[in-house]
Amino acid sequence: MTDPLGPASSAAPTGESANGGSRDFIRDQVEADLGSERFAGRVQTRFPPEPNGYLHVGHAKAICLDFTVASEFGGRCFLRFDDTNPATESPEYVEAIVDDVKWLGFEPDEVRFASDYFEQLYAWAEYLIERGLAYVDDQDAETISAGRGGFGQPGIESPYRDRSAPENLRLFREMAAGQHPEGSRVLRARVDMQHENMQMRDPVMYRIRHEHHYRSGDGWCIYPTYDWAHGQSDAIEGVTHSLCTLEFRDNRALYDWYLEHLPFAELGHAGDRPHQTEFARLELTHTITSKRILRRLVEVGHVDGWDDPRLPTLRALRRRGYPPSAIRDFCGFIGVARTNSRHAPELLESFVRTELNATAPRRMAVLRPLKLVITNWPTDDDGKPVVEYREAVNNPEDPSAGTRQVPFSGTLWIEQDDFRLEAPPKYFRLTLGREVRLRAGYFVRCTDAVTDPDGNVTEVHCTYDPETSGGQAPDGRKVKATIHWVSAAHAVPIEAALYERLFRTELPGEHTGDPLDDLHPNSRELCAGVAEPAVADIAPGQVVQFERLGYFCADNPGPDSPDAPFFHRTVGLRDEWANIQKRQQQQGVRR
Numbered sequence: 001m002t003d004p005l006g007p008a009s010s011a012a013p014t015g016e017s018a019n020g021g022s023r024d025f026i027r028d029q030v031e032a033d034l035g036s037e038r039f040a041g042r043v044q045t046r047f048p049p050e051p052n053g054y055l056h057v058g059h060a061k062a063i064c065l066d067f068t069v070a071s072e073f074g075g076r077c078f079l080r081f082d083d084t085n086p087a088t089e090s091p092e093y094v095e096a097i098v099d100d101v102k103w104l105g106f107e108p109d110e111v112r113f114a115s116d117y118f119e120q121l122y123a124w125a126e127y128l129i130e131r132g133l134a135y136v137d138d139q140d141a142e143t144i145s146a147g148r149g150g151f152g153q154p155g156i157e158s159p160y161r162d163r164s165a166p167e168n169l170r171l172f173r174e175m176a177a178g179q180h181p182e183g184s185r186v187l188r189a190r191v192d193m194q195h196e197n198m199q200m201r202d203p204v205m206y207r208i209r210h211e212h213h214y215r216s217g218d219g220w221c222i223y224p225t226y227d228w229a230h231g232q233s234d235a236i237e238g239v240t241h242s243l244c245t246l247e248f249r250d251n252r253a254l255y256d257w258y259l260e261h262l263p264f265a266e267l268g269h270a271g272d273r274p275h276q277t278e279f280a281r282l283e284l285t286h287t288i289t290s291k292r293i294l295r296r297l298v299e300v301g302h303v304d305g306w307d308d309p310r311l312p313t314l315r316a317l318r319r320r321g322y323p324p325s326a327i328r329d330f331c332g333f334i335g336v337a338r339t340n341s342r343h344a345p346e347l348l349e350s351f352v353r354t355e356l357n358a359t360a361p362r363r364m365a366v367l368r369p370l371k372l373v374i375t376n377w378p379t380d381d382d383g384k385p386v387v388e389y390r391e392a393v394n395n396p397e398d399p400s401a402g403t404r405q406v407p408f409s410g411t412l413w414i415e416q417d418d419f420r421l422e423a424p425p426k427y428f429r430l431t432l433g434r435e436v437r438l439r440a441g442y443f444v445r446c447t448d449a450v451t452d453p454d455g456n457v458t459e460v461h462c463t464y465d466p467e468t469s470g471g472q473a474p475d476g477r478k479v480k481a482t483i484h485w486v487s488a489a490h491a492v493p494i495e496a497a498l499y500e501r502l503f504r505t506e507l508p509g510e511h512t513g514d515p516l517d518d519l520h521p522n523s524r525e526l527c528a529g530v531a532e533p534a535v536a537d538i539a540p541g542q543v544v545q546f547e548r549l550g551y552f553c554a555d556n557p558g559p560d561s562p563d564a565p566f567f568h569r570t571v572g573l574r575d576e577w578a579n580i581q582k583r584q585q586q587q588g589v590r591r
């Protein structure tokens with residue numbers, strides 16, 4: 001098992017690292033290539049998603065790497081859809097991916113599609129057939145798979161391997177013309193059935209699929225495999241550095257083999273054939289980054305869609321209020337390595353918190369309201385409680401954010417948690433006889449609590465000290481807690497969602513093999529709360545800090561209370577990452 005905290009976990013996140021700009025073996029290699037005039041001094045990369053789902057945080061690492069390596073070295077980066085599988089792909093995903101890449105902060109030099117290259121790939125397949133380097137195999141998929149043998153086991157050559165080039169060409173053309181049923185034949189590269197690398201044992205290049213493709217329509221009924229499409233698409237576009245994740249390491253030999261046997265020079269790009277380099281995937285504990293399983297979560301209804309804020313998709317992180325710059329900084333911080341590792345989501349969250357701390361306006365909201373009555377609060381001439389406007393700082397980290405006026409009166413909402421009838425040791429908030437400060441308000445001392453027949457506290461009574469208007473007592477007496485509040489007469493109702501990790505275990509599915517067995521049973525808690533009036537003006541997508549509760553991102557109202565602004569908690573305020581580091585250091589000392 002990999003170290004759950006990953007190799008970079010001992011350093012402190014600063015939030016200041018460039019977006020992926022630190023030194024690593026890939027940048028070293030690109031620099032060396034430029035120095036040696038390999039690729040004629042060009043740098044070109046691509047991000048090649050398959051449009052069969054939404055992008056997730058793992059893809060963010062690849063996107064940051066592909067785009068920043070290109071820009072740092074004055075090169076170009078394309079967004080290329082690897083759309084060779086008609087069954088699972090759709091324009092919905094294409095649009096979402098284009099949008100997500102932009103949201104993350106990158107502008108592709110061009111957007112391309114592997115399906116645009118179907119003609120060229122077909123022509124090159126005939127080129128290989130004519131040279132005896134590809135053949136039509138009539139065996140079914142299971143026989144082909146069995147015939148490839150295994151590690152240390154010999155492969156068995158297909159009885160069709162020595163078909164003549166003209167016969168192969170005729171059959172291949174018939175396949176393309178729709179004259180053969182699905183599964184009846186494939187085109188295979190004729191490489192080496194005894195190669196120690198399984199990828200090289202006559203890999204499949206084309207399969208018959210009588211299926212509609214979302215871009216090429218019904219023009220094709222044979223579709224190229226990933227391996228046949230990928231390197232050739234790189235070559236067509238003039239890619240120099242084809243960066244991909246480690247699971248493709250064994251595919252590199254095949255990547256090179258295809259390009260060696262094709263007339264690459266005819267493409268007219270300056271420099272050498274593209275070269276594939278592999279780097280480690282980004283994995284997070286408590287998190288699934290597999291589109292297949294994410295789709296299952298969506299389809300089975302464990303989450304409300306691809307943008308459910310509990311998911312690690314970019315859509316979801318965006319809806320939850322993660323700033324794209326925080327994701328980029330995180331990717332830069334974890335860096336690029338050649339061994340797989342897993343990071344704690346707390347590390348990503350700490351980048352989010354650092355960013356939001358600097359930018360998010362502060363507001364007051366109460367998520368589990370308890371009524372507080374100030375019994376000595378003055379009334380006006382009509383006998384109505386006086387309303388006072390208190391000045392509150394919008395962002396202590398940013399003086400230019402200014403202040404706002406928050407209405408204050410004799411009846412307030414406070415958090416249930418901020419009062420205890422019986423206070424445990426070290427509980428410094430309200431309890432009978434105790435005095436606390438109300439944020440941007442006065443000192444109040446608790447004189448009484450009203451309970452219902454079950455003993456639940458329904459109302460807290462306090463007196464306030466008018467002398468403490470400035471937040472301090474003139475006699476110098478201190479209070480140990482400051483709590484937030486909302487004036488009851490001015491409160492706007494809000495709804496807020498608080499989230500736990502979607503999966504309870506560090507490695508979902510580790511014990512049963514099915515990640516869905518480890519779903520957290522209550523990963524979302526909905527609260528009907530109240531907030532100060534200014535909260536009504538927060539636009540969907542904007543993030544605020546509700547004082548003492550965390551950062552919250554506004555969304556459109558939810559179905560249960562169509563008039564109340566809805567908020568997702570982005571992250572809490574406490575830096576859990578610091579705790580993890582401390583634990584780790586202690587473990588390190590003990591070891």
Ligand code: ATP
Nearest residue numbers: 048049050058059061062244245281282289290291
């Ligand atoms: P999934 O397994 O989630 O379906 P995938 O690898 O099939 O992901 P693609 O659309 O093929 O998804 O991925 C596009 C690019 O993103 C590839 O170059 C792939 O290497 C990279 N990528 C995918 N997952 C990760 C990850 N967890 N960390 C870093 N890069 C990733």
Ligand code: MG
Nearest residue numbers: 049050082226
């Ligand atoms: Mg893939």
